[in-house]
Structures are given as structure tokens and as C-alpha cells.
Amino acid sequence: MANIGDSRAVLGSRDSGGGGGMVAVQLTVDLKPDVPSEAERIKKCRGRVFALQDEPEVPRVWLLFDDAPGLAMARAFGDFCLKDYGVISVPEFFHWSLTEKDQFVILASDGVWDVLSNQEAVDIVASSPSRSKAAKSLVEAAAREWKTKYPTSKIDDCAVVCLYLDGKMDHERDSTASMDNISLDEGSVADPNEAQEQEPALTRNFTVRTVAGSAHEKALSGAVDAVVAGAAHDQNWSGLDGVTRVNSLVQLPRFSEEKAIG
Template sequence: MGNRVATASPVNAEGISCVLRDQGDQRVVGCLHSQKGGKVVNQDSAVIYQSYGATDGVLCGVFDGHGKNGHLVSRFVKERLPLLLLEEKNAVGDAGILTDESSLESQATSDDDLSSDRTLHDWELPCTNAFEKMDEEIKDAKFDCSFSGTTAVVVLKQGNELVIANLGDSRAILGTIHENEVIPVQLTTDLKPGTPDEAIRIQRSNGRVFALKEEPDMKRAWLPSVYSPGMAMSRAFGDLVMKNYGIISTPVVTHHNISSDDLFIVVATDGIWDVLSNEDVTAVVMAAETEEMAAKAVVDAAAAAWKTNFPRDKSDDCTAICFFLQNNNPSQAPASS
């Protein structure tokens, strides 16, 4: 699993921060912060693993629980999914994925393209298999997951490659330099019931997709004949009843080749993105006093935005991970040290 990990399953904690430092020079390479919203427990969990799968490998993951036992599901997935991913990667192996080397090479137009194709191919099937097995294990958990579950966004860094496995409506973005500005690039698609392809799948499975009058902009997933459970995401772990009506645990797996302009990634639960734009979050990270304070700065900004924008509503739990990609170049660091 690697010998460096920062983890959070805060449950009742008002706020918790963890910092991951390089094993050699102790510079900050990543940080996470989680804060409870207006509910009884914080249902978010998060983890950063260093030396994951390789000496230079990293795993960042956030898990946003929902339903009565959502906090139990997110904590269970946080603990188990990183292990399953490595088990599936080792079980499948490169030979099991790249069955037609010549075909892959013929499709690539450069060494970078070939490397990108290899990395995505190496991890896509293991990610899909691991997510499927994770959902099966949840069925045997000691807590009821009939109407409880969690979203997941996992970002794997292997050398200069990123592989992103996304399940639900949490999000990952990249902060990158473009024309002397640091801009966000969204690495995931928010998988919600209102997304056309997601809605079609749910409706074909006899689930319903519609918005309530009091929240006309929020389409949710419902059982065929009752106003329940009203899920705001279209893919999740758990939610066993809704698995019969179009909610799935298959991740969308994508890839990004890291360039020298890419400074950091932010992986965060939807409590952040409901009130802050990608541009807002990028600006907060850039303005953070130190690298180790960046994740807390993002969560604090979201908490303030919840109070301003929705003063009568309970704020959502907010969790963010910031991982820095260019720490060996202080002039390109996302925050002063």
C-alpha cells in the first residue's frame, strides 16, 4: 500500500486536517481537510496514499456518503477500495489488457500518446473491476445500505500520468498554467440523474427522473411509484434498492498526461462545488498562505459561501484534497511556502 498516508473519516468532528510530506525533504506534497455541515454527522471520508502502486505513485480519493448510514459506507469504501484497486491491477496485469500491442501502437501518433494509451489501458479494467467488487462487498456489510451509499472520485498518479475513476457528483479539477494564468481544467463529469445519458439509463430501468417544485433545477432519481429516495447522483456505491432502477456502480475512467504547466489537482465532495466554481477553487488554492493550508482554505471558502448563499439551509459536509504536482520548482508552486 505504500508507507505514507493521510486519511480522514471525521464523522462527528467539526473539522479535521491532514498533511502529507515528502519522505526525503519533508516538503508538503498534499493536504486534505474535512468539515461537518449542518447534519448530525459528517458523512464524507477522504484519503491520500503516497508510494501507491509504485515509488512515485499516489492515490487521492474522496467519498461523499448519503442516507442514514452514508458515513459508514464512505468510511468502509475509503478503507477498502485502495486495496481492491491494487489487487485488481495485479490480477489483471499488463498482458491481460494490452492484448494487441501492434494495434495500440498504430493508433498512437507519438510517444506521449502511446504512454497515455498504455496507462489508461493498464488501469481502466482494474478500476472497473475494483468498483464492482467494492459494491458487492457493501452488500455483505453489517449495516443497512438499502437506501444509503457514497459517491467516489479516485485520482491515481503514476509517474507523469493521471488516471481518474469517477462515480457520482463529487469532482476533480486540475490547476494549470495557460497564457500566464492559472486556470482550472475539470477532470471529471458530474454524474447526476439530469445528465441525458444517465437519465435514459434510469428511466429504461423503470426509475423516475424529475425535479420537485421547490428545487426546479435539481433533477433526482426516484422509485417507480413513491417519492423516495430522491437521489441527487446517478452512480454510487450502496443504494441497493435503487440498483434495480438504474443506479450503477460502474465508474467513468479517464486519463490526463501531466505537463510542466500542471500545478495541482483538487478533489472534493459536492459540498464544495455546490457553492464554488472551478475558478473560485483554483483562486483559493493559489491564494493560500502555505501549501499545507490549501485544502482548509477551500473548505473555509465553501463554508462561508454556504452561509451567504443559503442562510436558511443546512450546509453540506465539505471535504477537499489538494495535491501538488510541481513541488520541486518553487516558482511554480501554487502557494508560497
């Protein structure tokens, strides 16, 4: 899994304790300017990292001699004015070996994680009346939390994709939702009696492998220790157990200037 920016992937997995509950496992790192390794790179490149007084919880990246642009991410596509000041477009890669307990993956923008914890998001998706409404239910829950926690603030973008891992291809499809197609009414909830839309879908073929007790699992655990040790200041990092974090440069194609063909 490749990640750039501050969106996050969270896995919903069945509790190994036998209680039947769901456990949230954070699969990616939010690449924000306050991550120690990201802040160090930015400062070495003469960029500045600090938060404004009216939003002390949001560190941003600024130019050396100008209080602009205030980017809230340490890695991004297209922010050319900061490319010489430490903001890069190189993704970080994460690896997770699926087991039969892993049920679904939530991909969501930071507007969701600003107001909901990993476990809250997993519980909402797991309790959704249908898979096709899971993403919508999560976006609606995030919108309600924004109104409660930050009543004077504009709701940040909330986009969600729910990917299910059991291969079922009936009307219970993977779901996608965003603020563009979600009603923000307080009473807006998913209706379990609403007719499900039928759409053609591609067949997915994959193999779920159990890695418990294997040498591969031990190698993963050793790799994770280094990640968590470098980021113990943030409790969200505890969700990275079992994830391999690979820091490697991606060879991007270079385009030479050519004359336009008339």
C-alpha cells in the first residue's frame, strides 16, 4: 500500500479473543509536518514548521521568508512552491499480510480522522445495515461530530471508501461516499429498508493467507518496532502493529522537452 499525504487506511479485523468484536488496525502513517522524520527533512531544506495561534493543533509547512502557503501535509502532489523546502511527492509503502480475521479496509480523508478515532470508524462500518451504505454512514457520522465538536468551523472534506475482503459480489458491494453526495441533516441515517441498486461488477480472485507463527510474521514484528519507537509521541501509532514500513525512493519517469507536433 502506497501513501502520500494525510489520508489514512484502517483495517477492520475480528478480535482474536473470541468475543466476536472488531479491532481497528491502522495501516498507514498520516504524513503530516509534525511527524519527527518529516519535520527533520523539511527543516534541513530550510522550510519552517509551525501552527497558527488560532489552530494550535494543526502544524503547517511555510516558506523560509514568507508565511505562506501553510500546507498541512509533509508530502503531496503539485505543491511546487514547497518542493525545494522539504515537501516531497515520494510515497511511503506499507505491507500487511491478510488473515481470515481481516474483514474490510477503510480509506478516508483527514476530515474523518479529525473527529473520529480508528475504532469508532471501524465500529460504524461494521454496524452498517448494508455494505453499500457503509461509507455513507461513516461520512454522516463524521459530519455530525464536526457539528458537535467544532460548531463554528466549516466541515473539512470527508471522503470514504470501504473495501471488503471476503469476495462477495452480490448487491452488498464495496461502498464509496463523500461530502458531495451526503446530506448533513441531523436526522439523516441509512435506511435498511431502502431498495439496493444492482450494478454490474468485476469478479475478484484472491487468496487469503494465514501468517500466524510464521517466520514472515516475526520479520514483520521486528520491522514495526523501529517504526513505533520513532513515533511513540502519538497514540495513533499503536495501530501500526504488524505493518512493515518501507522507506524507498520511487523511480519516476523524466520527460525531456520535445517540440510540439503541429
